[in-house]
Amino acid sequence: MKKRFGLLFTAFILNSSIIYASESIDLTAAIEILKKENLEIKSASLELQSAKEDVKTASGNHWGKLDFIQDFANSDDAGNVFGFKLTSREATFGDFGFNEFLTPLGQAIGGAAADIAPSDMSGLLAVQPDDLNYPDSRNFFQSKLKYEVPIFTGFKISSYTDIMNSMTKMKTLEKKQVVNEKIYQIRKSFYDMALLRNSSENLNTILQNIDTLELITKNMIEVGYAKKVDLLEVKAKKGNVERLISQMDSNQKLLYHFISFLLNQKVTEIQTPSMDMPMPSYTNDDILSSNIDIKRANNGLGIKKSMVQLSEASYYPMIGAFAEVSTADNSFLGEASDHAAYTIGARLTWNIFNGGIDSANVEKARLDFIKTKTQVQLANSGIALQIDKIKTEIDTYNHDIISLEKELALADEIYKNYEGRYKEKLSSMSDVIIKQSEQIQKILQLNQARNKRNERIFALEKLANGEDK
Structure with missing residues (x-):
């Protein structure tokens, strides 16, 4: 029963996600999905x-290690x-072969008492102790707990920790840069879609005009x-406009695919913003104060400064301490307390x-x-140059848009005028088609x-780290 309920719950979640993905989403919702799913x-x-784990690794060196x-x-x-017996504190004089040494020693002493010549004792030192030279095999179990800690490393560990902290900050900035880039792409896609839809609407209006003109x-x-060639010109222009509309539709489909890729889910409908x-x-x-590239450059400068401190650590002595306790026996933990030993020490x-x-x-x-440091200064100068360039381009496109809006209004009126003149046989169909083109x-x-202006504004926002001032 629990398994069946789990399957039903999973199916519900999947269906819910499919429904959610298929709903028309606006730009704000898309950005939230992007941050979670991209x-x-x-x-x-x-x-x-x-x-962040690298920082923990570097900082952990301060505490040494326990093995x-x-x-x-x-x-x-x-x-x-x-050595096994000595480490286990179980060595005896018998291990030195004393039982093989004492017998000839006693004989020599007895002979000396019986007035035997002293030269007979010269062979005692040549006796080989078989118990020492040919011992039976022995098991050896040693359990050891050893702690080593650095006391002074010439600031090497602290410098390395600073570098890892700076690398973490660098990764944080890189993540922000990825997020900003993806937000830039999703926003540009939404505004591109708005322009495509506007172009399609205008072209469809023109197509309706052509249908009227054809009739x-x-x-x-x-x-x-009128002549048949006039109708052929109208049909040719109609085919041209239909081709442009088809291209617009294909571009919209491609944008939907790209938006689905960015959001990591199927998207079939969006709510476009203003053009x-x-x-x-x-x-x-x-x-300049919020630009990620400049922040990364400054962070890189901090890393290089820590690298200087790290290299200077070679001038200082390294001091470490250690302590260990152990026990050894011919069986695991045999007589552990009696055979225990310790060692403490330090090294410079x-x-x-x-x-x-x-x-x-x-x-x-x-x-x-x-x-x-020089590269940081160059980054500041380069970003400042980009800002001035982008703002100049935006001003240029603003003027272009104002001018083109007036030119489009004029073109609309001229086309209507020529369409009326054609009805009155005052203009040819070629003239009407030219004005419509x-x-x-x-x-x-x-x-x-408009698209170029929007793209330049996006570029300006990217330089500002996407922050709203």
Whole structure:
């Protein structure tokens, strides 16, 4: 029963998501879906989480490490067996072969008491202790707990931690940049769709006019006021307009595919905004203070500064301490408390001379820092240049749009005038078609100028990190 309920619940969720995806969504809702579902944003979030774990790894070096070591061995090597017993605190004089030494020693002492010549005792030192040289194999179990901690590393660990923190901040900025880029793409897609729909509406209006013109031409041919070639010209223009409308429809389908890709779900209908984007009120200082590329450059400068400190750590001594407790026996944890041992200590390591490598590394890091500082200044100048260029282009497109709107209004009136003149046989069909072509051209030029203006405003918002000032 629970399994069936789970399947029904899953089916409900899937159906709900399909319904939601198929609903007409506006730009605000699309941006919210984008932030949650876009795959590139998810990937950037995972990279940011990975960078945060690197910070924990670097900072964790301050606390040292605690290891548990369990050894097991079996050997009949004389040195190993004796060492095993000594480590286990179980070594006896018998392990030195004293039982093989005492017998000839006693005989020698007895002989000396019986007035035997002292030279007979010279062979005692040549006696080989078989118990020591040829011991039986022995098991060895050693359990050891060892703690090592750095006391002073020449600020190496703290510098490395600072670098990892800066890298995390860099990943945060990179994620913001990905989010801004995806928002830019979804917004541009919505505004492009608005322009495409507007172009399609205007072309469909023109197509209706052509249908009317076609009907008029047919009627005029019947009464002998027009020629068949006039009808052919109308049909050719009609085919041209239908081709343009078909291209607009195809472009809309492509935009829907791209929007679905960005939102990681099927989208079949959207609510388009106004064709003309409002001009943001960014000042140059606003953009420079919030620009991600400049923030990344400044963050990179901080990394280079930490790299200089890291390279200077080679000039300092390294001091570390350790402590360990252990127990050993020929069985696992056998008589652990009796065989326990401890060791504590510290070590100082200080490189006195290495052929000038350390100083060369420090100088290289310092030069990299100066180079990055120059690049930060260049980034500020470059962004400022882009801002002025984009604002100038937006002003140019604003003037173009005003002019083209007037030209389109004039083209509409001229076409209507020539259409009326054609009915009165004062103009040819070729003249009407030419004026209609100029009308279509002005529509396309106007929407192209609007599209370019919107694209430049998007570029300005990207420079400002998409923040609303």
